[in-house]
Amino acid sequence: MESFLFQATIYLGAAVIAVPLAARLGFGSVLGYLLAGIVIGPLTGLVGSETQDLQHFAEFGVVMMLFLIGLELDPRALWAMRQKLIGLGGLQISLTMAAVMVGAMALGYDWTTALAIGMIFALSSTAIVLQTLTEKGLMSTNGGRSTFSVLLTQDIAVIPMLAALPLLAVPTMMTLTENGSVHRAADDHHGSHATLSLVEGLPGWGVTLVTVGAVALVILAGIYLTRPVFRYIHHARLREMYTALALLMVVATAVLMSLVGLSPALGAFLAGVVLANSEFRHELESDLAPFKGLLLGLFFITVGAGINFDLFFNDPVYILGLTFAVMLIKWVILFGIANLFKITGKDRWLFTLGLAQAGEFGFVLIAFSRQQGVLSGALAGQLLLVIALSMLITPLLFIAYEWLSSRGGEAEDHEHDEVKETGAVIIAGIGRFGQIVNRLVQSAGFKTVVVDSNLGTVQMMRKFGFRGYFGDPTRPDLLNAAGLQEAAVLVVAIDDKASANKLVAYARKAQPDLHIIARARDRVHVYELYDAGANDIVREMFDSSLRAGRYALENLGLSEFEASEIEQAFYQHDRYALRELAQLWQPGVPVSDIPEYVKRANELNNDLETEFATRQQAAERKDIA
Known part of the structure; x- marks a missing residue:
């Protein structure tokens, strides 16, 4: 027991230290988990042989993740994705398998071993990629959706791969026992752990029948059994029972799929899709999300801890060469598929860089291949190391994607529109903020010229009848073509803070009489825009927050007039405070490190409290009179 608690302390402590540090440095949580595993495993030796056993437990985090993904997918949405699943995913898997197989045969492996290697490296890391896409808010982009489609196809493809691997068994790795039965040498390595199976010994038609029955059972249970069970649990009035039920559903589905030889992750995904339209969907998500996060983190730590640096240092050039060769092959294939399916700009970089690594299901295929005598122990060790290194490199590829995106991304792949119109108002950026401004100004009868760098x-x-031009609004030639010299107002509504500041500074210099209205992300951005020359600066959440605060006051007993008065007083004081603090702000220095700023901010807060207290006392005296 003490040993278990000690190991748990090491794993949790490593995660708590490394992950926030990696996130603070902009590397993301996945790289933090991997580095934590490397530190406590190969570098310090704090954990040892138990890592491999723990990894099998931690893989359940991948199962939970696919269940939660399934909850987000309506079956109709899944059917609508069929072209991407078959086209993008199917093409990626088949081309990568073929290319890697050819490369392996060129290194001297026979075709059966080469095909197994091709299957292993055709897969990408569902855990790392989806976790990173979710963290960075990229799932809703075209590149994110295309990436998810390929990952989903890969997870489904694991099933036929597992079915095909025994057929590739190398004859020289098999021996005959005294009674004439086939014995695989790799079995000795894995011991004599017997696993339960509902399909072992059945004829082909029997296996098919049992497998289809298991899938049908999951679907029927999700449709007809979920509601009665939830109603039964509800009568207990215990919050933990909902969590226990959510865990039971995922675990039971995974076990059932394992018993019929299917992927537990695929079974969990299927169960999630069945429950996607259920009224209990949000309850299940909230109950399972913490478990999924911790188990996925544990999985990444075990990957880092399991890297065999001794094998790596025996021939680092060869191992690194294999790793980069696999990633380059996958990148070239993905890049070609992206062009074929017209995935362009930032989405293309996300698609190609995000899927260039090998994945955690590769560990499963390697273990199964050794068990079936398809791969030798030495080769399996090298492949495991290549997968782990490629997964370790992946967070760096996402950093490269962000760097490429910041350098123009999508705009590089399309020529900018030629702006042929001018108007009294130029709107740079047509997101949620810019759309409202554009509709309001146009409805009042004024002409606008809209420029945005997002082609989509x-x-x-244009589909909704609004005229807009594709191009980088920070480009001087585009602004001048849009009529910067004649325009009365420029509305800066682009997302990137640096680009917004650059645009305001240029416009102020080029047209001193222009009235510039700019959207700010936060108070510090307000100071930057003020310094750049903006006239009116609107914080994107400020006005909506004021309105929400006014509603709260009205429901706390104040009249609409009283709440409106307080709202206006707060608004005026905040504007005054911004002007005051803008004089003390220093570019590049955190506001908390500017003593004069902190002192004046505290004084202004005290002034606000005093003003509201005075208003309250005056209102009370008025009521008494």
Whole structure:
């Protein structure tokens, strides 16, 4: 017991230290988990042989993740994705398998071993990629959706791969026992752990029948059994029972799929899809999300801890060469598929860089391949190391994607529109903020010229009858073509803070009489825009927050007039405070490190409290009179 608690302390402590540090440095949580595993495993030796056993337990985090993904997918949405699943995913798997197989045969492996290697490296890391896409808010992009489609196809493809691997068994790795039965040498390595199976010994038609029955059972249970069970649990009035039920559903589905030889992750995904339209969906998500996060983190730590650096240092050039060769092959294939399916700009970089690594299901295929005598122990060790290294590199590829995106991304792949119109108002950026401004100004009868660097957004605008131009609004030639010298107002509504500041500074210098209205992300951005020359600065959440606060006051007993008065007083004081503090702000220095700023901010807060207290006393005296 003490040993278990000690190991748990090491794993949790490593995660708590490394992950926030990696996130603070902009590397993301996945790289933090992997580095934590490397530190407590190969570098310090704090954990040892138990890591491999723990990894099998931690893989349940991948199962939970796919269940939660399934909850987000309506079956109709899944059917709508069929072209991407078959086209993008199917093409990626088949081309990667073929290319890696050819490369392996060129290194001297026979075709059966080479095909197994191709299957292993055709898969990408569902855990790392989806976790990173979710963290960075990229799932809703075209590149994110295309990436998810390929990952989903890969997870489904694991099933036929597991079915095909025994057929590739190398004859020289098999021996005959005294009674004439086939014995695989790799079995000795894995011991004599017997696993339960509902299909072992059945004829082919029997296996098919039992497998289809298991899938049908999951679907029927999700449709007809969920509601009665939830109603039964509800009568207990215990919050933990909902969590226990959520865990039971995932575990039971995974066990059932394992018993019929299917992927537990695929079974969990299927169960999630069945429950996607259920009224209990949000309850299940909230109950399972913490478990999923911790188990996925544990899985990444075990990957880092399991890296065999001794094998790596025996021939680092060869191992690194294999790793980069596999990633380059996958990148080239993905890049070609992206062009074929017209995935462009930032989405293409996300698609190609995000899927270039090998994945955690590769560990499963390698273990199964050794068990079936398809791979030798030495080769399996090398492949495991290549997968782990590629997964370790993946967070760095996402950093490269962000760097490429910041350098123009999508705009590089399309020529900018030629702006042929001018108007009294130029709107740079047509997201949620810019759309409202554009509709309001146009409805009042004024002409606008809209410029945005997101081609998809501009095309969507045109479908709804709004005129817009595709191009980088920070480009001087584009602004001048849009009529900067004649325009009365420039509305800066682009997302990137640095680009917004650059645009305001240029416009102020080029047209001193122009009235510039700019959207700010936060108070510090307000100071930057003020310094750049903006006239009116609107914090994107400020006005909506004021309105929400006014509603709260009205429901706390104040009249609409009283709440409105307080709202206006707060608004005026905040504007005054911003002007005051802008004089003390220093570019590049955190406001908390500017003593004069902190002192004046505290004084202004005290002034606000005093003003509201005075208003309250005056109102009370008025009521008494």
